[in-house]
Amino acid sequence: MEFEKPSAKGAMPTYRVMDQNGEIVDKSRVPDLTDEEAIRLYKDMVTVNIMDLIMFDAQRQGRVSFYMVSAGEEGIAVGSASALLPSDVIFAQYRETGVFQYRGFTLDNFMNQLFANRKDMGLGRNMPVHYGSRDLNIHTISSPLATQIPQASGAAYALKMQSLQNPEIEKRIVACYFGEGAASEGDFHAALNIAATRSCPVVFICRNNGFAISTPTLEQYRGDGIASRGIGYGIETIRCDGNDIFAVRAVTKRARKMALENGGKPVLIEAMSYRVSHHSTSDDSFAYRAKVEVEDWKRRDNPITRLRKYLENRGAWDEEKEQAARSSLRKDVLKAFTKAEKEKRPGLRGIWEDVYEDMSEEQMGQMKAMREILEKYPEEYDLHDFDGGADTLKE
Amino acid sequence: MVALERWLCRHRHIFPTITTTSTSSRRNYSTHPPNARLNKPIDFSTTPILHHTASSALATPLLPPAARKSKTSRQNLFQSINSALRHALSSDEQVLLFGEDVAFGGVFRCSMDLAADFGSERVFNTPLTEQGIVGFAIGCAAEGMKPVAEIQFADYVYPAFDQLVNEAAKMRYRAGLTGKPGPDGERGMHSGGLVVRMPSGGVGHGALYHSQSPESLFTHVPGLRVVVPRSPIQAKGMLLSAILDCNDPVVFLEPKILYRAAVEQVPMDPYFLPLDKAEVLKQGKDVTVISYGTPLYSCSAAIEAIEKDLGVSVELIDLRSIHPWDRPTVWESVNKTGRAVIVHESMVNAGVGAEVAATIQEGSFLRLEAPVIRVAGWTTHVGLVFEKFNIPDVTRIYDAIKRSVEY
Numbered sequence: 001m002e003f004e005k006p007s008a009k010g011a012m013p014t015y016r017v018m019d020q021n022g023e024i025v026d027k028s029r030v031p032d033l034t035d036e037e038a039i040r041l042y043k044d045m046v047t048v049n050i051m052d053l054i055m056f057d058a059q060r061q062g063r064v065s066f067y068m069v070s071a072g073e074e075g076i077a078v079g080s081a082s083a084l085l086p087s088d089v090i091f092a093q094y095r096e097t098g099v100f101q102y103r104g105f106t107l108d109n110f111m112n113q114l115f116a117n118r119k120d121m122g123l124g125r126n127m128p129v130h131y132g133s134r135d136l137n138i139h140t141i142s143s144p145l146a147t148q149i150p151q152a153s154g155a156a157y158a159l160k161m162q163s164l165q166n167p168e169i170e171k172r173i174v175a176c177y178f179g180e181g182a183a184s185e186g187d188f189h190a191a192l193n194i195a196a197t198r199s200c201p202v203v204f205i206c207r208n209n210g211f212a213i214s215t216p217t218l219e220q221y222r223g224d225g226i227a228s229r230g231i232g233y234g235i236e237t238i239r240c241d242g243n244d245i246f247a248v249r250a251v252t253k254r255a256r257k258m259a260l261e262n263g264g265k266p267v268l269i270e271a272m273s274y275r276v277s278h279h280s281t282s283d284d285s286f287a288y289r290a291k292v293e294v295e296d297w298k299r300r301d302n303p304i305t306r307l308r309k310y311l312e313n314r315g316a317w318d319e320e321k322e323q324a325a326r327s328s329l330r331k332d333v334l335k336a337f338t339k340a341e342k343e344k345r346p347g348l349r350g351i352w353e354d355v356y357e358d359m360s361e362e363q364m365g366q367m368k369a370m371r372e373i374l375e376k377y378p379e380e381y382d383l384h385d386f387d388g389g390a391d392t393l394k395e
Numbered sequence: 396m397v398a399l400e401r402w403l404c405r406h407r408h409i410f411p412t413i414t415t416t417s418t419s420s421r422r423n424y425s426t427h428p429p430n431a432r433l434n435k436p437i438d439f440s441t442t443p444i445l446h447h448t449a450s451s452a453l454a455t456p457l458l459p460p461a462a463r464k465s466k467t468s469r470q471n472l473f474q475s476i477n478s479a480l481r482h483a484l485s486s487d488e489q490v491l492l493f494g495e496d497v498a499f500g501g502v503f504r505c506s507m508d509l510a511a512d513f514g515s516e517r518v519f520n521t522p523l524t525e526q527g528i529v530g531f532a533i534g535c536a537a538e539g540m541k542p543v544a545e546i547q548f549a550d551y552v553y554p555a556f557d558q559l560v561n562e563a564a565k566m567r568y569r570a571g572l573t574g575k576p577g578p579d580g581e582r583g584m585h586s587g588g589l590v591v592r593m594p595s596g597g598v599g600h601g602a603l604y605h606s607q608s609p610e611s612l613f614t615h616v617p618g619l620r621v622v623v624p625r626s627p628i629q630a631k632g633m634l635l636s637a638i639l640d641c642n643d644p645v646v647f648l649e650p651k652i653l654y655r656a657a658v659e660q661v662p663m664d665p666y667f668l669p670l671d672k673a674e675v676l677k678q679g680k681d682v683t684v685i686s687y688g689t690p691l692y693s694c695s696a697a698i699e700a701i702e703k704d705l706g707v708s709v710e711l712i713d714l715r716s717i718h719p720w721d722r723p724t725v726w727e728s729v730n731k732t733g734r735a736v737i738v739h740e741s742m743v744n745a746g747v748g749a750e751v752a753a754t755i756q757e758g759s760f761l762r763l764e765a766p767v768i769r770v771a772g773w774t775t776h777v778g779l780v781f782e783k784f785n786i787p788d789v790t791r792i793y794d795a796i797k798r799s800v801e802y
Contacts, residue, residue, distance in 0.1 A: 089538060091534075123572060125568060125571060132569075134573040134583060139537060140573065142562065142569060144557060144561045144562070147557060149530070150526065150529075150558070152534055154531035154534025154538075157491075157534070157535060161517075162539070162540075187527070187530055187557075189524075189527075190524040190530060191527065191531075193524065194527045194528075194531050197521070197522055354567045354575075355568050356620075356719070360719035363719075
């Protein structure tokens with residue numbers, strides 16, 4: 001009688017393409033993109049980084065209510081997004097701003113959402129950073145953790161059925177992002193199991209950044225990370241270096257291909273990184289981890305500096321280009337910032353609209369009641385900031 | 396009050412002693428007291444709630460004119476649900492049907508033969524995970540399919556509560572403009588097309604986890620439609636509307652005690668019934684009884700008895716859609732009768748009756764001649780041997796109507 005010991009299994013290896021100095025570690029794993037394309041990925045990461053710095057400060061000044069940065073994880077988002085087709089459907093958690101950036105969410109889109117103004121596609125209903133875009137095939141981010149994972153399985157099944165019913169349309173996959181903390185939710189278990197049993201073309205991308213708010217992974221799980229679980233569900237799995245944008249891109253590209261093989265199947269990617277930043281603007285992470293540890297990570301390894309070193313090694317990038325790019329991107333971000341901050345709020349009618357496809361009789365009554373209150377107590381409400389004032393509350 | 400006293404004088408002997416020759420002393424959950432006059436078993440073959448003839452079935456209110464020319468056939472509730480699912484699957488290839496044990500026909504036979512006829516890609520079993528089933532269904536709907544997800548018993552919907560409340564209900568709202576169809580007619584981001592079916596309500600011996608009616612937990616959630624059909628005709632028409640004709644997520648509760656018990660003539664052609672209309676099942680002028688699902692049968696029996704006994708005239712309303720619900724129809728009725736009794740199986744505390752009573756109070760205050768009375772499950776759980784005392788029966792409904800008219 002022999003019990004299987006988790007400790008007897010070695011840790012699953014981590015796939016890597018370039019080292020911390022931007023050197024390709026294995027000459028057989030040459031990045032599949034030109035320097036120009038690599039520079040585009042680099043600029044996308046830097047854009048997210050610059051926006052994060054500006055918006056974090058903006059929240060500290062009280063100009064937006066909340067913010068979450070992606071520091072240290074820009075490579076996972078941008079690298080994986082670059083391996084997908086624009087028509088692939090994405091479900092995100094909230095720390096995947098780079099996915100939106102790569103797909104073409106504009107600085108105006110970001111800023112309008114962050115400032116919850118009348119040009120925000122989400123009509124000012126969501127907290128900042130809860131982006132979404134039908135045009136870019138990215139489902140709107142919601143706060144409850146892991147709920148998007150079984151949804152991604154179902155969406156992948158829908159895509160599979162649609163291509164079965166109409167072989168003319170291109171085959172698509174779903175990519176689903178989540179953190180290692182979210183993977184402790186029941187929805188993670190449900191999602192991977194159902195994706196495996198229904199053979200859904202979905203790529204699960206776990207960002208393992210070491211912390212769920214204050215909880216280190218030692219208090220999150222005792223197995224070999226998230227990757228070891230994939231095997232138990234009968235899901236092909238890989239672990240990669242999340243600070244290595246080429247590794248993330250390569251495994252996602254292969255996973256996408258595998259997900260469409262034999263009528264479809266799920267694939268799990270665990271991308272290892274480190275959450276360099278605080279969890280959010282409502283969190284001071286030095287309350288539960290040493291500043292020196294964070295500084296160490298920042299200095300030692302970072303997806304942005306790693307790709308920068310790669311580009312510099314190839315003579316495709318230098319300090320001058322860096323300064324020019326950073327200053328121009330910073331200018332663009334601030335321009336969108338200023339424009340979005342000046343915009344009015346969405347119309348008040350949006351309180352009730354879109355709860356159902358059509359407003360209910362009860363909601364119409366409530367809208368009228370709200371209007372009467374506003375007219376009766378005009379001094380008590382500041383309406384000038386809302387597009388259309390009380391007029392949007394007419395039936 | 397003068398009128399009431401007159402009634403009381405006229406109907407002094409309303410409880411004639413009935414003597415029977417019962418000899419059985421077996422204590423079995425299916426027996427009833429031998430001398431009972433009110434709490435007799437519901438006779439589904441004669442109840443006016445069901446349509447026993449084709450002509451009556453085809454005269455069903457709200458039935459679309461085209462369906463009135465249909466042939467009818469005798470079906471029970473699970474058969475009418477099965478025929479609705481069959482029609483939905485055959486008319487729209489986006490319709491999918493899944494849940495636990497759905498493929499072999501379902502534990503209540505609602506999906507019988509559908510996997511064989513429509514293929515295992517469209518009708519299939521899922522792993523045993525309610526949060527997974529609903530999350531998966533939401534994802535299907537979000538990408539343009541029409542998933543009909545089954546939760547085996549409403550009692551087991553709670554693992555999926557988060558997905559229903561935080562996700563399905565809020566998807567269109569949080570997507571804002573991206574929730575609306577694009578200029579190219581492309582689908583917006585929402586979970587419209589999703590239907591979650593679940594057997595609910597007492598069944599005589601279901602105890603704590605096969606008896607529940609959790610509808611009020613969902614009526615508190617904007618964004619969800621909550622529907623409870625009372626009969627095979629209603630179930631077919633409302634389920635078809637929920638699947639094929641409604642762009643909002645629908646929680647569809649099926650009273651499981653009626654699956655086999657409720658048999659009526661059902662139009663064989665497909666037809667849609669509205670999801671936002673109550674139905675006045677019986678006109679009356681002295682008191683309004685408002686209910687939905689299984690208790691309507693007990694309401695009907697109680698009304699028959701009390702109209703005979705007190706000479707009063709009772710109006711009976713089936714809410715059909717519990718949320719959003721048809722408030723104007725209820726106001727109109729109570730403004731006419733001045734009295735209201737609300738009946739439902741699930742417990743009284745913060746139940747659907749609380750919302751209906753408060754709404755009546757708001758819209759009919761000056762017309763009310765008696766307090767609004769709620770007859771519902773007690774504020775407790777459904778203990779196995781206590782069910783008969785917990786679920787509103789004919790006697791309790793009778794008594795409530797009597798208290799209302801005599802107030």
